Amino acid sequence: MKNIAVFASGRGSNFKHIYQNIQQGKIPAIIKCLITDNHKAGALDFARENAIPTFTISPQEFNSSHKFGQAIMEVLSRFSIDWIVLAGYLKKIPNNVVAVYSNRILNIHPALLPAFGGKGMYGSRVHQAVFASGAKISGVTVHLVNTEYDAGPIVTQRAMEIDDCRTPEEIAAKVLKVEHVLYSEAILKVLTKKFEVRGNRVEFKNE
Known part of the structure; x- marks a missing residue:
């Protein structure tokens, strides 16, 4: 089983379908957390309803893309994330995150x-x-x-x-x-x- 982090900025319709397919045993993975940049994202409601830990991390909170990436990496490390799945995530993934998760971000x-x-x-x-x-x-x-x-x-x-x-x-x-x-x-x-x-x-x- 692979540990997945889902990133979403909006309602997260793809997130919901992925979660449902995992629950039905169609995908050998666990969604360990949801990361969003938008505290009003509809995806947050779905995650909370299904006991998925949520984290709101906005690039505006940091004075550099690198520090933004470090904050993301702290969460990913905590949950031993294997893959990142972007589901309507509108922010550019920081270069330091891309480097660590090279060819493991969809x-x-x-x-x-x-x-x-x-x-x-x-x-x-x-x-x-x-x-x-x-x-x-x-x-x-x-x-x-x-x-x-x-x-x-x-x-x-x-x-x-x-x-x-x-x-x-x-x-x-x-x-x-x-x-x-x-x-x-x-x-x-x-x-x-x-x-x-x-x-x-x-x-x-x-x-």
Whole structure:
């Protein structure tokens, strides 16, 4: 069993689905804690309802990214965390945390990276950009986290046609359903299969 820390800034819908899949025995892991930067995050309520320890750590409380990272690391060390799972976490992960957890931080992005990614591209902004572009296909990307926004090695992707969507909100709803399935699949895969990162490619053994 691997120890997971979930990071979330909002309602945490992916967090809830991951937790449910763990409880059903589909993922060999334990969510040991929730870390958020937002004391009003809906994810906090869900964590407390399920007796998951919560920690609110905001970068505004620190005078450097390094100290912000140290505060995060104190919590991760306390719970012997093996993997970090970002579920709608909007802050950049400090470099010192990325260094310690190299290739052990997962993020999910509601588009097909490297398109529609980067700083400031999250949530509804992504779907608005996809809709405005006239793209006929969108999708979901699960990737490892490095020191750049949405630039880490891709673990898995799933595409879908969105030609029938008439608003960004319709795209968002369609994508979210896939997120809930794909993220748990990706977590299971990285926890149970050996892989190597070569450049920006994730290569799983025996595939």
